[in-house]
Amino acid sequence: MSVTSATPVSTPSLPTVPLRELAPWAVLFGLLAALVVFFVSADQGAISIPSGTAIHEWVHDGRHLLGYPCH
Amino acid sequence: MTARVFLVRGLLAGLLAGLATFFVAHAVGEPSVAAAIALEGSHSEDGHNHGHSPADGHSHAEDGTVVSRHDQRTWGLLTGTVAVGTALGGVVALVAAAVAGRMRRLTLGQSTALVSAIGFVSFALVPFLKYPSTPPAVGNADTIGSRTGAYFAFLLVSVVVAVAVTVLAVRLAPRIGTYGAVVGGALAYVALMVVAGRLFPTVNEIGDFPADTLWYFRRASLIILATMWAAIGVVLTGLLLRLQSRERVVIARRELAASL
Ligand SMILES: [Zn+2]
DSSP, rough: OOOOSSSOTSSSSOOOOOHHHHHHHHHHHHHHHHHHHHHHHHHHTTTTTSSSSSSHHHHHHHHHTTTTOOO | OHHHHHHHHHHHHHHHHHHHHHHHIIIIIIIHHHHHHHHHHHHHHOOTTTOGGGGGGGSSSSOOOSSSSIIIIIIIIHHHHHHHHHHHHHHHHHHHHTTTTTTTTTTHHHHHHHHHHHHHIIIIIIHHSSOOOOTTSSSSSGGHHHHHHHHHHHHHHHHHHHHOOOOOOOOHHHHHHHHHHHHHHHHHHHHHHHHHHHOOOOOOOOOTOOHHHHHHHHHHHHHHHHHHHHHHHHHHHHHHHHHHHHHHHHHHHHHHHOOO
């Protein structure tokens, strides 16, 4: 390509994170994130863990305004 | 750079994004929520309570709730935006880690910004277009199960299609060129989501809810979602670029020392 980069030649090409190293982080944090999003977006609506309405009511406005079905 | 340094910066970006989202949501969104709840209250009196009577365990009015309205619109809202912001920030950072250096000639900043933009479109904007947010007082309590299922299934389809199309575009780019890959990928995503949108059930439980209040609420909702994703993208990209330039200085120093 005729496009010349402004970065100096000594700069190493962009380092990549090995996918093997990334996988455990992705699985663990992915599950944790899904759990957190579940409690804010859907708990004590369609599914209740634990039963009751306290969590639903506490995050209620966020659930509506972030676009999740509330009730 | 390691997965950990990406995740730490993603969590920080998400936390800040959650805070920013709270302030925007409190200022822009809460007036619409209050207006909707006031309507709901006046409706309950003439018998049209849309299934929100305290009897079914869900009422937005002050009476019959465990959490006061004041707590819901302050600490409760803050909990929701910060929790979702931090979770999404971490996920975006791990995806950014996976694609860094693997997206043709894109720099770290460019690929991270692109991940955030695709995240906003596929995780927030497109699900919103199919299943727009609804204010309190809208929605039949009997259909919450099917509506929740449809919403998250559509969201999942959207994210999976976005990831697949992006991977395919990056793979095909050397053969068909960047222009063709980007335009083709975007068109493929739009086409597939139009098909998915037609296959998924439509929800319309608005009834006689006033159109202006509904529009203000949905506009606020969209602004709030855009705030969250923009803040995640901007802060995370900034943090990663700072880290990168610091690492480059260290490497340059090391090379200089080795050459002496
Ligand atoms: Zn509600």
